[in-house]
Amino acid sequence: MTTTSAPVTSDAVIFRSNAGLGVEPIHVAPPGRGQIRVDVRATGVCHSDLHIVNGDWPANKPLVLGHEAAGVVTDTGPEVDGLAVGDHVVLSWFAPCGRCLNCAAGRAWLCTGTKALENTLPDGSTAYTDAEGHGLWPYLGLGTFTKSVIVPETAAIAVPQELPFEVGALLGCSVTTGVGAVVNTARVPLGSSAVVIGCGGVGLSIIMGLKLIGANPIIAVDLSADKLAKAASLGATSTLRGDQVDVTSYLQEHFGGVDFAFEAIGRVSTIESMPSMLAAGGTAVLVGMTAAGSRASIDPFDLADQGKSILGCNYGSSVAKIDIPKLANLYLAGRLPLDGLIGRIRPLDEAAAALEDLRQGKGLRSILIPS
Ligand SMILES: NC(=O)c1ccc[n+]([C@@H]2O[C@H](COP(=O)([O-])OP(=O)(O)OC[C@H]3O[C@@H](n4cnc5c(N)ncnc54)[C@H](O)[C@@H]3O)[C@@H](O)[C@H]2O)c1
Protein backbone atom coordinates (compact mmCIF):
# COMPACT_ATOMS: atom_id res chain seq x y z
CA MET A 1 0.00 0.00 0.00
CA THR A 2 1.28 3.48 -0.83
CA THR A 3 0.61 6.20 1.67
CA THR A 4 1.19 9.86 1.03
CA SER A 5 2.02 12.63 3.40
CA ALA A 6 3.04 16.24 3.48
CA PRO A 7 6.66 17.17 4.32
CA VAL A 8 7.31 17.19 8.05
CA THR A 9 9.60 19.27 10.21
CA SER A 10 11.96 17.49 12.54
CA ASP A 11 14.91 18.60 14.72
CA ALA A 12 18.20 17.20 13.42
CA VAL A 13 21.87 17.14 14.41
CA ILE A 14 23.73 18.83 11.55
CA PHE A 15 27.44 18.87 10.86
CA ARG A 16 28.12 21.96 8.79
CA SER A 17 31.83 22.53 9.27
CA ASN A 18 34.72 21.52 11.45
CA ALA A 19 33.58 24.27 13.83
CA GLY A 20 31.03 21.97 15.41
CA LEU A 21 27.53 20.59 15.51
CA GLY A 22 24.13 22.19 15.78
CA VAL A 23 20.58 21.06 16.30
CA GLU A 24 18.25 22.69 13.75
CA PRO A 25 14.72 22.08 12.49
CA ILE A 26 14.78 20.50 9.03
CA HIS A 27 12.12 19.77 6.41
CA VAL A 28 11.77 16.17 5.43
CA ALA A 29 10.12 15.49 2.07
CA PRO A 30 7.52 12.72 1.66
CA PRO A 31 8.90 9.33 0.60
CA GLY A 32 9.63 9.01 -3.11
CA ARG A 33 9.63 5.89 -5.26
CA GLY A 34 11.04 2.92 -3.37
CA GLN A 35 11.42 5.01 -0.21
CA ILE A 36 9.83 4.92 3.23
CA ARG A 37 9.51 7.32 6.11
CA VAL A 38 10.65 5.96 9.47
CA ASP A 39 9.97 7.43 12.88
CA VAL A 40 13.34 7.01 14.62
CA ARG A 41 12.83 5.66 18.16
CA ALA A 42 16.51 5.16 19.08
CA THR A 43 19.82 5.98 17.39
CA GLY A 44 23.30 5.01 18.59
CA VAL A 45 26.37 7.24 18.57
CA CYS A 46 29.14 5.38 16.72
CA HIS A 47 32.78 6.30 16.35
CA SER A 48 32.15 6.60 12.61
CA ASP A 49 30.03 9.71 13.39
CA LEU A 50 32.97 11.01 15.38
CA HIS A 51 35.38 10.33 12.49
CA ILE A 52 33.26 12.74 10.41
CA VAL A 53 33.19 15.40 13.12
CA ASN A 54 36.96 14.98 13.58
CA GLY A 55 37.49 15.55 9.85
CA ASP A 56 39.11 12.09 9.47
CA TRP A 57 37.03 11.29 6.38
CA PRO A 58 35.98 13.56 3.55
CA ALA A 59 32.21 14.04 3.38
CA ASN A 60 29.76 16.28 1.61
CA LYS A 61 28.40 18.94 3.96
CA PRO A 62 26.14 19.98 5.54
CA LEU A 63 25.39 16.49 6.77
CA VAL A 64 22.66 15.08 8.99
CA LEU A 65 24.71 12.76 11.22
CA GLY A 66 23.74 9.32 12.53
CA HIS A 67 23.64 5.88 10.92
CA GLU A 68 22.75 3.37 13.66
CA ALA A 69 19.01 3.39 14.32
CA ALA A 70 15.72 1.58 14.73
CA GLY A 71 12.16 2.82 14.42
CA VAL A 72 8.69 2.37 12.95
CA VAL A 73 7.58 2.79 9.33
CA THR A 74 5.09 5.68 9.12
CA ASP A 75 4.77 6.21 5.34
CA THR A 76 5.59 4.29 2.21
CA GLY A 77 6.26 5.76 -1.22
CA PRO A 78 5.27 4.29 -4.59
CA GLU A 79 6.65 0.84 -5.47
CA VAL A 80 7.43 -0.14 -1.88
CA ASP A 81 6.23 -3.69 -1.57
CA GLY A 82 8.21 -5.35 1.23
CA LEU A 83 7.32 -3.06 4.13
CA ALA A 84 4.13 -1.51 5.50
CA VAL A 85 3.18 1.25 7.91
CA GLY A 86 3.63 0.03 11.48
CA ASP A 87 6.51 -2.34 10.72
CA HIS A 88 9.41 -2.14 13.16
CA VAL A 89 12.68 -1.78 11.31
CA VAL A 90 16.42 -1.60 11.88
CA LEU A 91 18.16 0.75 9.46
CA SER A 92 21.22 -0.51 7.65
CA TRP A 93 23.85 1.98 6.47
CA PHE A 94 24.80 -0.22 3.56
CA ALA A 95 21.75 -0.14 1.29
CA PRO A 96 22.85 -2.44 -1.55
CA CYS A 97 21.96 -1.69 -5.19
CA GLY A 98 20.94 -5.30 -5.83
CA ARG A 99 22.33 -5.14 -9.37
CA CYS A 100 26.16 -5.05 -9.22
CA LEU A 101 28.36 -8.15 -9.41
CA ASN A 102 29.07 -8.15 -5.68
CA CYS A 103 25.34 -7.99 -4.91
CA ALA A 104 24.80 -10.82 -7.41
CA ALA A 105 27.50 -12.82 -5.64
CA GLY A 106 25.82 -12.33 -2.24
CA ARG A 107 28.44 -9.86 -1.01
CA ALA A 108 26.17 -6.88 -0.41
CA TRP A 109 28.71 -5.30 1.97
CA LEU A 110 30.99 -4.79 -1.03
CA CYS A 111 28.24 -3.38 -3.29
CA THR A 112 29.77 -1.11 -5.90
CA GLY A 113 26.44 0.48 -6.86
CA THR A 114 25.42 1.81 -3.45
CA LYS A 115 25.15 5.55 -2.97
CA ALA A 116 25.15 5.20 0.82
CA LEU A 117 28.91 5.76 1.05
CA GLU A 118 28.45 9.01 -0.89
CA ASN A 119 25.91 10.13 1.74
CA THR A 120 22.94 10.34 -0.63
CA LEU A 121 19.77 8.42 -1.36
CA PRO A 122 20.12 5.83 -4.17
CA ASP A 123 19.13 8.40 -6.84
CA GLY A 124 21.81 10.85 -5.63
CA SER A 125 19.29 13.12 -3.91
CA THR A 126 18.39 14.03 -0.34
CA ALA A 127 14.99 14.35 1.31
CA TYR A 128 16.29 16.88 3.86
CA THR A 129 16.42 20.69 3.56
CA ASP A 130 17.18 23.38 6.11
CA ALA A 131 15.06 26.41 7.00
CA GLU A 132 16.50 28.31 3.98
CA GLY A 133 15.64 25.49 1.63
CA HIS A 134 19.24 24.29 1.18
CA GLY A 135 19.86 20.56 0.89
CA LEU A 136 21.30 18.58 3.82
CA TRP A 137 22.98 15.26 3.06
CA PRO A 138 22.06 12.05 4.91
CA TYR A 139 25.16 10.46 6.49
CA LEU A 140 25.60 7.00 4.95
CA GLY A 141 22.31 7.48 3.12
CA LEU A 142 20.39 7.59 6.42
CA GLY A 143 21.10 10.64 8.63
CA THR A 144 19.38 9.16 11.69
CA PHE A 145 20.02 11.96 14.21
CA THR A 146 16.49 13.24 13.59
CA LYS A 147 12.97 12.06 14.33
CA SER A 148 11.71 11.51 10.81
CA VAL A 149 13.96 9.91 8.19
CA ILE A 150 13.47 9.05 4.55
CA VAL A 151 15.39 5.95 3.50
CA PRO A 152 15.29 3.50 0.61
CA GLU A 153 13.26 0.40 1.36
CA THR A 154 16.49 -1.56 0.85
CA ALA A 155 18.01 0.14 3.93
CA ALA A 156 15.24 -0.96 6.30
CA ILE A 157 15.12 -4.46 7.73
CA ALA A 158 11.91 -5.64 9.39
CA VAL A 159 12.46 -7.01 12.90
CA PRO A 160 10.14 -8.52 15.53
CA GLN A 161 8.03 -5.95 17.40
CA GLU A 162 9.26 -7.23 20.77
CA LEU A 163 12.84 -6.17 19.97
CA PRO A 164 13.61 -3.05 22.08
CA PHE A 165 14.41 -0.05 19.89
CA GLU A 166 17.70 0.64 21.72
CA VAL A 167 18.89 -2.87 20.92
CA GLY A 168 17.60 -2.59 17.35
CA ALA A 169 19.61 0.60 16.90
CA LEU A 170 22.83 -1.22 17.80
CA LEU A 171 21.99 -3.93 15.26
CA GLY A 172 22.21 -1.21 12.62
CA CYS A 173 26.00 -0.92 12.94
CA SER A 174 28.11 -1.98 15.93
CA VAL A 175 26.65 -5.42 16.61
CA THR A 176 26.30 -6.47 12.98
CA THR A 177 29.85 -5.30 12.36
CA GLY A 178 31.36 -6.87 15.48
CA VAL A 179 29.59 -10.23 15.51
CA GLY A 180 29.90 -10.37 11.72
CA ALA A 181 33.66 -9.81 11.95
CA VAL A 182 33.86 -13.07 13.91
CA VAL A 183 31.33 -15.27 12.14
CA ASN A 184 31.44 -13.94 8.57
CA THR A 185 34.75 -12.18 7.94
CA ALA A 186 37.09 -14.37 10.00
CA ARG A 187 34.86 -17.47 10.39
CA VAL A 188 36.62 -18.19 13.68
CA PRO A 189 36.64 -21.93 14.45
CA LEU A 190 35.50 -23.26 17.84
CA GLY A 191 38.19 -23.10 20.52
CA SER A 192 40.39 -20.56 18.71
CA SER A 193 42.30 -18.01 20.78
CA ALA A 194 41.61 -14.34 20.11
CA VAL A 195 42.56 -10.86 21.24
CA VAL A 196 40.26 -7.87 20.80
CA ILE A 197 41.93 -4.46 20.95
CA GLY A 198 39.49 -1.65 21.69
CA CYS A 199 36.33 -2.44 23.67
CA GLY A 200 33.85 0.18 22.50
CA GLY A 201 30.52 -0.71 20.89
CA VAL A 202 32.24 -2.60 18.07
CA GLY A 203 34.93 -4.34 20.16
CA LEU A 204 32.44 -5.52 22.80
CA SER A 205 30.28 -6.91 19.99
CA ILE A 206 33.32 -8.81 18.69
CA ILE A 207 33.78 -10.26 22.19
CA MET A 208 30.12 -11.34 22.25
CA GLY A 209 30.54 -12.97 18.86
CA LEU A 210 33.66 -14.80 20.04
CA LYS A 211 31.85 -16.08 23.11
CA LEU A 212 28.86 -17.13 21.00
CA ILE A 213 30.96 -19.33 18.72
CA GLY A 214 33.10 -20.77 21.54
CA ALA A 215 36.46 -19.03 21.14
CA ASN A 216 38.87 -19.55 24.02
CA PRO A 217 40.77 -17.75 25.45
CA ILE A 218 39.36 -14.29 24.62
CA ILE A 219 41.71 -11.49 25.66
CA ALA A 220 40.30 -7.95 25.78
CA VAL A 221 42.52 -4.84 25.57
CA ASP A 222 41.44 -1.26 26.32
CA LEU A 223 42.64 1.80 28.23
CA SER A 224 39.54 1.98 30.42
CA ALA A 225 39.01 -0.21 33.50
CA ASP A 226 35.22 0.15 33.07
CA LYS A 227 35.32 -1.06 29.47
CA LEU A 228 37.48 -4.01 30.52
CA ALA A 229 35.09 -4.92 33.34
CA LYS A 230 32.25 -4.90 30.80
CA ALA A 231 34.36 -6.99 28.39
CA ALA A 232 34.87 -9.58 31.14
CA SER A 233 31.14 -9.68 31.88
CA LEU A 234 30.39 -10.27 28.18
CA GLY A 235 32.87 -13.11 27.66
CA ALA A 236 36.51 -11.99 27.79
CA THR A 237 38.53 -14.55 29.74
CA SER A 238 41.28 -12.05 30.54
CA THR A 239 41.69 -8.31 30.25
CA LEU A 240 44.74 -6.10 29.68
CA ARG A 241 45.29 -2.37 30.04
CA GLY A 242 46.92 -1.38 26.75
CA ASP A 243 48.79 1.48 28.45
CA GLN A 244 50.17 -0.68 31.26
CA VAL A 245 51.12 -3.95 29.58
CA ASP A 246 53.15 -4.73 26.46
CA VAL A 247 50.29 -6.61 24.78
CA THR A 248 52.43 -8.31 22.12
CA SER A 249 54.94 -9.70 24.64
CA TYR A 250 52.12 -10.79 26.96
CA LEU A 251 50.34 -12.70 24.20
CA GLN A 252 53.51 -14.36 22.95
CA GLU A 253 54.65 -15.28 26.47
CA HIS A 254 51.33 -16.64 27.74
CA PHE A 255 49.79 -18.14 24.60
CA GLY A 256 52.58 -18.41 22.01
CA GLY A 257 50.59 -15.80 20.06
CA VAL A 258 46.87 -15.94 19.29
CA ASP A 259 44.94 -17.40 16.35
CA PHE A 260 42.95 -14.20 15.73
CA ALA A 261 43.58 -10.54 16.53
CA PHE A 262 40.76 -8.02 16.05
CA GLU A 263 41.48 -4.29 15.93
CA ALA A 264 38.44 -2.16 16.85
CA ILE A 265 39.98 1.28 17.35
CA GLY A 266 41.27 2.46 13.95
CA ARG A 267 44.76 3.28 15.26
CA VAL A 268 47.73 2.80 12.94
CA SER A 269 50.30 1.79 15.58
CA THR A 270 47.95 -0.86 16.96
CA ILE A 271 47.33 -2.22 13.48
CA GLU A 272 51.08 -2.39 12.85
CA SER A 273 51.64 -4.47 15.97
CA MET A 274 48.89 -7.02 15.23
CA PRO A 275 50.86 -9.51 13.07
CA SER A 276 53.40 -9.93 15.87
CA MET A 277 50.60 -10.85 18.29
CA LEU A 278 49.66 -13.85 16.13
CA ALA A 279 50.69 -17.50 16.33
CA ALA A 280 51.90 -19.06 13.06
CA GLY A 281 48.92 -19.29 10.69
CA GLY A 282 47.06 -16.59 12.64
CA THR A 283 44.78 -13.90 11.22
CA ALA A 284 44.59 -10.18 11.97
CA VAL A 285 41.20 -8.61 11.28
CA LEU A 286 40.99 -4.86 10.67
CA VAL A 287 37.59 -3.65 11.89
CA GLY A 288 38.49 -0.21 13.22
CA MET A 289 38.66 2.47 10.55
CA THR A 290 41.67 4.77 10.33
CA ALA A 291 41.62 8.33 9.05
CA ALA A 292 41.56 8.41 5.24
CA GLY A 293 45.04 8.30 3.72
CA SER A 294 46.70 6.61 6.73
CA ARG A 295 49.54 4.20 6.01
CA ALA A 296 50.73 1.26 8.12
CA SER A 297 53.89 -0.77 7.75
CA ILE A 298 54.12 -4.55 8.02
CA ASP A 299 56.90 -7.15 8.10
CA PRO A 300 56.19 -9.05 4.86
CA PHE A 301 58.77 -11.76 5.60
CA ASP A 302 57.03 -12.64 8.87
CA LEU A 303 53.63 -12.74 7.13
CA ALA A 304 54.86 -15.05 4.37
CA ASP A 305 57.16 -17.18 6.51
CA GLN A 306 54.61 -17.72 9.29
CA GLY A 307 51.57 -18.02 7.02
CA LYS A 308 49.78 -15.12 8.69
CA SER A 309 46.87 -13.22 7.12
CA ILE A 310 45.39 -9.75 7.36
CA LEU A 311 41.68 -9.38 6.60
CA GLY A 312 39.72 -6.19 6.06
CA CYS A 313 36.24 -6.15 7.52
CA ASN A 314 33.50 -3.89 6.22
CA TYR A 315 30.14 -4.11 8.06
CA GLY A 316 31.09 -7.53 9.43
CA SER A 317 30.89 -8.92 5.88
CA SER A 318 27.14 -8.91 6.55
CA VAL A 319 24.11 -9.00 4.31
CA ALA A 320 21.80 -6.85 6.43
CA LYS A 321 18.60 -8.51 5.25
CA ILE A 322 19.88 -11.89 6.35
CA ASP A 323 22.13 -11.12 9.29
CA ILE A 324 20.12 -8.46 11.18
CA PRO A 325 17.02 -10.66 11.70
CA LYS A 326 19.28 -13.55 12.75
CA LEU A 327 21.03 -11.38 15.34
CA ALA A 328 17.67 -10.01 16.56
CA ASN A 329 16.42 -13.56 17.04
CA LEU A 330 19.59 -14.59 18.90
CA TYR A 331 19.01 -11.64 21.25
CA LEU A 332 15.36 -12.58 21.76
CA ALA A 333 16.41 -16.18 22.46
CA GLY A 334 18.79 -14.96 25.18
CA ARG A 335 21.92 -15.93 23.25
CA LEU A 336 23.36 -12.40 22.70
CA PRO A 337 23.18 -10.14 25.77
CA LEU A 338 22.97 -6.92 23.75
CA ASP A 339 21.42 -4.91 26.61
CA GLY A 340 24.92 -5.00 28.10
CA LEU A 341 26.18 -2.67 25.34
CA ILE A 342 23.79 0.18 26.10
CA GLY A 343 25.17 3.19 27.92
CA ARG A 344 23.47 6.52 28.54
CA ILE A 345 20.12 7.15 26.90
CA ARG A 346 19.90 10.84 26.09
CA PRO A 347 17.73 13.31 24.19
CA LEU A 348 18.82 14.25 20.67
CA ASP A 349 20.09 17.68 21.71
CA GLU A 350 22.80 15.99 23.80
CA ALA A 351 24.46 14.59 20.66
CA ALA A 352 27.52 16.83 21.04
CA ALA A 353 27.99 15.74 24.66
CA ALA A 354 27.60 12.09 23.64
CA LEU A 355 30.24 12.51 20.91
CA GLU A 356 32.56 14.18 23.42
CA ASP A 357 32.16 11.20 25.79
CA LEU A 358 33.00 8.91 22.88
CA ARG A 359 36.09 10.98 22.07
CA GLN A 360 37.24 10.61 25.67
CA GLY A 361 36.40 6.89 25.77
CA LYS A 362 33.91 7.51 28.59
CA GLY A 363 30.98 5.17 29.13
CA LEU A 364 29.26 2.59 26.95
CA ARG A 365 27.39 3.29 23.69
CA SER A 366 25.19 6.41 24.01
CA ILE A 367 21.72 6.13 22.54
CA LEU A 368 19.90 9.28 21.42
CA ILE A 369 16.12 9.45 21.49
CA PRO A 370 14.75 12.05 19.03
CA SER A 371 11.47 13.70 19.99
N1 LIG B 1 34.54 -1.94 9.74
C1 LIG B 1 33.33 -1.40 9.85
O1 LIG B 1 32.43 -1.64 9.04
C2 LIG B 1 33.04 -0.50 11.01
C3 LIG B 1 31.74 -0.31 11.47
C4 LIG B 1 31.53 0.49 12.59
C5 LIG B 1 32.59 1.12 13.20
N2 LIG B 1 33.84 0.95 12.69
C6 LIG B 1 35.01 1.58 13.29
O2 LIG B 1 35.39 0.80 14.42
C7 LIG B 1 36.10 1.64 15.33
C8 LIG B 1 35.51 1.50 16.71
O3 LIG B 1 34.20 2.03 16.74
P1 LIG B 1 33.41 2.15 18.14
O4 LIG B 1 32.13 2.83 17.82
O5 LIG B 1 33.42 0.86 18.86
O6 LIG B 1 34.38 3.19 18.88
P2 LIG B 1 34.57 3.47 20.43
O7 LIG B 1 35.18 4.80 20.53
O8 LIG B 1 33.30 3.18 21.17
O9 LIG B 1 35.62 2.34 20.86
C9 LIG B 1 37.00 2.45 20.74
C10 LIG B 1 37.62 1.84 22.00
O10 LIG B 1 39.03 1.81 21.84
C11 LIG B 1 39.62 2.14 23.08
N3 LIG B 1 40.97 2.62 22.81
C12 LIG B 1 41.34 3.83 22.31
N4 LIG B 1 42.70 3.89 22.19
C13 LIG B 1 43.16 2.70 22.63
C14 LIG B 1 44.47 2.14 22.74
N5 LIG B 1 45.55 2.82 22.40
N6 LIG B 1 44.58 0.87 23.23
C15 LIG B 1 43.49 0.16 23.58
N7 LIG B 1 42.23 0.64 23.49
C16 LIG B 1 42.08 1.88 23.03
C17 LIG B 1 38.68 3.19 23.68
O11 LIG B 1 38.84 3.25 25.10
C18 LIG B 1 37.32 2.64 23.27
O12 LIG B 1 36.78 1.77 24.26
C19 LIG B 1 36.02 3.06 14.75
O13 LIG B 1 37.18 3.32 14.01
C20 LIG B 1 34.81 2.97 13.83
O14 LIG B 1 34.84 3.95 12.79
C21 LIG B 1 34.09 0.14 11.64
Ligand SMILES: [Zn+2]
Ligand atom coordinates in the same frame (compact mmCIF):
# COMPACT_ATOMS: atom_id res chain seq x y z
ZN1 LIG C 1 28.77 2.83 12.88
Ligand SMILES: [Zn+2]
Ligand atom coordinates in the same frame (compact mmCIF):
# COMPACT_ATOMS: atom_id res chain seq x y z
ZN1 LIG D 1 25.33 -3.74 -5.52
